[in-house]
Amino acid sequence: xxxxxxxxxxxxxxxxxxxxxxxxxxxxxxxxxxxxxxxxxxxxxxxxxxxxxxxxxxxxxxxxxxxxxxxxxxxxxxxxxxxxxxxxxxxxxxxxxxxxxxxxxxxxxxxxxxxxxxxxxxxxxxxxxxxxxxxxxxxxxxxxxxxx
Amino acid sequence: xxxxxxxxxxxxxxxxxxxxxxxxxxxxxxxxxxxxxxxxxxxxxxxxxxxxxxxxxxxxxxxxxxxxxxxxxxxxxxxxxxxxxxxxxxxxxxxxxxxxxxxxxxxxxxx
Amino acid sequence: xxxxxxxxxxxxxxxxxxxxxxxxxxxxxxxxxxxxxxxxxxxxxxxxxxxxxxxxxxxxxxxxxxxxxxxxxxxxxxxxxxxxxxxxxxxxxxxxxxxxxxxxxxxxxxxxxxxxxxxxxxxxxxxxxxxxxxxxxxxxxxxxxxxxxxxxxxxxxxxxxxxxxxxxxxxxxxxxxxxxxxxxxxxxxxxxxxxxxxxxxxxxxxxxxxxxxxxxxxxxxxxxxxxxxxxxxxxxxxxxxxxxxxxxxxxxxxxxxxxxxxxxxxxxxxxxxxxxxxxxxxxxxxxxxxxxxxxxxxxxxxxxxxxxxxxxxxxxxxxxxxxxxxxxxxxxxxxxxxxxxxxxxxxxxxxxxxxxxxxxxxxxxxxxxxxxxxxxxxxxxxxxxxxxxxxxxxxxxxxxxxxxxxxxxxxxxxxxxxxxxxxxxxxxxxxxxxxxxxxxxxxxxxxxxxxxxxxxxxxxxxxxxxxxxxxxxxxxxxxxxxxxxxxxxxx
Numbered sequence: 001x002x003x004x005x006x007x008x009x010x011x012x013x014x015x016x017x018x019x020x021x022x023x024x025x026x027x028x029x030x031x032x033x034x035x036x037x038x039x040x041x042x043x044x045x046x047x048x049x050x051x052x053x054x055x056x057x058x059x060x061x062x063x064x065x066x067x068x069x070x071x072x073x074x075x076x077x078x079x080x081x082x083x084x085x086x087x088x089x090x091x092x093x094x095x096x097x098x099x100x101x102x103x104x105x106x107x108x109x110x111x112x113x114x115x116x117x118x119x120x121x122x123x124x125x126x127x128x129x130x131x132x133x134x135x136x137x138x139x140x141x142x143x144x145x146x147x148x
Numbered sequence: 149x150x151x152x153x154x155x156x157x158x159x160x161x162x163x164x165x166x167x168x169x170x171x172x173x174x175x176x177x178x179x180x181x182x183x184x185x186x187x188x189x190x191x192x193x194x195x196x197x198x199x200x201x202x203x204x205x206x207x208x209x210x211x212x213x214x215x216x217x218x219x220x221x222x223x224x225x226x227x228x229x230x231x232x233x234x235x236x237x238x239x240x241x242x243x244x245x246x247x248x249x250x251x252x253x254x255x256x257x258x259x
Numbered sequence: 260x261x262x263x264x265x266x267x268x269x270x271x272x273x274x275x276x277x278x279x280x281x282x283x284x285x286x287x288x289x290x291x292x293x294x295x296x297x298x299x300x301x302x303x304x305x306x307x308x309x310x311x312x313x314x315x316x317x318x319x320x321x322x323x324x325x326x327x328x329x330x331x332x333x334x335x336x337x338x339x340x341x342x343x344x345x346x347x348x349x350x351x352x353x354x355x356x357x358x359x360x361x362x363x364x365x366x367x368x369x370x371x372x373x374x375x376x377x378x379x380x381x382x383x384x385x386x387x388x389x390x391x392x393x394x395x396x397x398x399x400x401x402x403x404x405x406x407x408x409x410x411x412x413x414x415x416x417x418x419x420x421x422x423x424x425x426x427x428x429x430x431x432x433x434x435x436x437x438x439x440x441x442x443x444x445x446x447x448x449x450x451x452x453x454x455x456x457x458x459x460x461x462x463x464x465x466x467x468x469x470x471x472x473x474x475x476x477x478x479x480x481x482x483x484x485x486x487x488x489x490x491x492x493x494x495x496x497x498x499x500x501x502x503x504x505x506x507x508x509x510x511x512x513x514x515x516x517x518x519x520x521x522x523x524x525x526x527x528x529x530x531x532x533x534x535x536x537x538x539x540x541x542x543x544x545x546x547x548x549x550x551x552x553x554x555x556x557x558x559x560x561x562x563x564x565x566x567x568x569x570x571x572x573x574x575x576x577x578x579x580x581x582x583x584x585x586x587x588x589x590x591x592x593x594x595x596x597x598x599x600x601x602x603x604x605x606x607x608x609x610x611x612x613x614x615x616x617x618x619x620x621x622x623x624x625x626x627x628x629x630x631x632x633x634x635x636x637x638x639x640x641x642x643x644x645x646x647x648x649x650x651x652x653x654x655x656x657x658x659x660x661x662x663x664x665x666x667x668x669x670x671x672x673x674x675x676x677x678x679x680x681x682x683x684x685x686x687x688x689x690x691x692x693x694x695x696x697x698x699x700x701x702x703x704x705x706x707x708x709x710x711x712x713x714x715x716x717x718x719x720x721x722x723x724x725x726x727x728x729x730x731x732x733x734x735x736x737x738x739x740x741x742x743x744x745x746x747x748x749x750x
Contacts, residue, residue: 076278095320096263190435245410257487
C-alpha cells in the first residue's frame, strides 16, 4: 500500500511543477559565476525535484522512470571528469586546476574559463549523490529485527 | 558583542542536547544545532559596518563584506550534510539490531 | 610537480573501482594494489628529494595570499612513507579476510578514500584545507568501522561519529577565530604574524586546538571512543586506524601547529607532560584488566601515544627524535599485533583470552610473529621499541624532568606485564582449543612476516652513519620555525 503514492490531485499538480523546479535548478547552476548559488545549491534543488516525484508517485514508478544503475554510473563518471579537468590544467598550464580556457569579458554568461564547466560537473554529482542517498535510506523496511 | 554571546548560547544548547538526551534521533538533531552555531559564528566575523553584499555590479563598487568566510561556510554545510546522512543510516541499522532507539539500552560494549 | 598526485591517484582509483566493478571484486583488488604500490614508490622518491631541498606547490598557479599551498618537507615525507607502507600490508592482509565476510568492492573504495584524506592532511599548508581533508578521512573511518554488519560495530561507529563531530565543530570554531585574529589562512603567514598578536588570543587558540586534535589522537581525558571503535572494527582496519590514523590526524597536526606555527611556551610543555604521564599510567592499568585481545591492544595504543605526548612536552631535539622514531615503530608493531589478533579470530573463532589455549602448535607463523611483536613493544634490545623508548627516557633525564623519566620507565614495565598476560593465556596456555574457522591464507602470512622483519630492520635507523640521513633532517625541519616560514613565503 505504501508504494502507490499519493492522491490524484497531488499527481496532476506534480506533473507540471516538477519541470519548473528543474528549470530553476539549471538556471542557478549555469549562472554560478554571476549570481549567488553555483554547483552545490543548484544540485540540491534538482535532487529535491526528483524526491518530489518519488514522494508523489511511489517507489516502483520512480525506479522504472529513473533507472538507478544509470544514476550510479553517472555519479562516478562526474567525479572522474572533475579530476580529468584538473589534470588537463597540469598538462596545459603547469598547475593543478589552473584556469586554462580564455576568461572572456566581465558579466557575460560564457566567461571565467573553466569555472562554469566545474559548476555543471559539481551540480550533476551533488544531485545524483543526494538522490541515491535518500533512495537507499527509503529502501529499508524498518522491521523489528532479532538480536545478533 | 551581544550577538557573539547569543551565538555561544546556541552552541551550549546543542551541547546540552547531545549530553543529556536519551533518544538517538534527538542526539542527531542536537548535533545539527551545534554545527549551525559554528557556521553562524564564521559568518558573523565577515561583517563590516555600512558595507554591501559581495557581488560585483556594473558601475562603481563601494566597500563590500568579506567573501572568504562565506566560501568556508558553504564547504562546512556540505560536510555536515554528509555526517547527518551517515548518522541517520547508522540509527536505522541500530533499530534493526537492538529494537530500540534508547541509548541506555544499547550497551553491549563496556569495560 | 608530483605533489597533487598524492591526492589525485587514490581518488581516481576509488571512483574507477566504483564505475568498473560489477558483483565481484577482482578489478577492485588489482586497481587498489597498483595505486598503493605506485604511491609508495613516489613517496620514497619524494623523501630522497626532500633531504636536499623541500618543495612548495601552489594550487591553480596563483600566489600565496590567494591560493592553497602544499608543502613537503622531511617530516611530511616521513609520514607519507609510514602511511603507504602500512596501507600496502593492510591491503595484502585484507584480501582473504574481507572475502570471508562478503565479496564486495565497497571496502576497497572506502579504503582508498581514507588514504586520500590522510595524504591531504599531511601535505597541506592551509588550515581550512586541513579541516576538509580530516573530515574526508574520518567519514571513511566511520563507515569502515561499521563494515562487518554486527551489532557491536554499529554501536561503536555511532559513538565514534558523535564524538568526532563534536571535536570537529570545536576545530571549526578555532579556525574561525584564527581567521579573525590573523586575517589569513596560510600556516606560514600565521607563523610570521604570531609575535605581534595579543598573547591571550593565541593562548585561547592553543587550548582549543589541544582539545580538538587531542580527541583525534586519543589522549586520556578524550579517549573514550577508542576501545570500542578499534576493537569492533575488522582486523586490517584496526591496524590502519590504530597505526596510522591517530598519528596522521592527531600527532602530526599537534606537532605541526605547536612547533612550526603557534610556538609552545613553558606552560603548554608542562601540560603535554602531564597529559602524557596520565595516559601512560591509566591506560596501562586499564589494559591489565582486559580479557578481550583487541580491547587490550586498543588500550595499549592509548598508552604508547602517551609516550609520544610526553616526549613532545620535553621539547629538546633528542626528545623530538625519540617521538618521531616511536611513531614509526608503533605503526609497525601495533599493525603486526592487530593482524595476529585477526588471524586468531578467523581461525579459532573467538577473541576471549579465557577460551584460547596453546595455539602455538596450531598456527606457528602467527605465534612466532606475535612473540616478535610483544618483545618489540615491551622494549627489549635489538628490537626497535628499545631504541625509541631509550631516546625518550635519556632526553627526559638530560632535560631535568626526572618525574617524567620515572613514569616512562614504569610505563615500560607495565607494558611488559600485560603483554606477558597476552602471550601466556593466548599462545602458551594449557590445552589446545578446537579450530572452527578456515585456515589462514598466504597473503595474511606474508603481511605478518613482512612486518616482523621490519621490526628488526628499523633498529638500524639509529646507527650514527644512517641517522644523519634519515632521522636528523626530520628533527631539524620540525624544530626550526624560521626555515619553514622562509620556505613557503619565499623570503
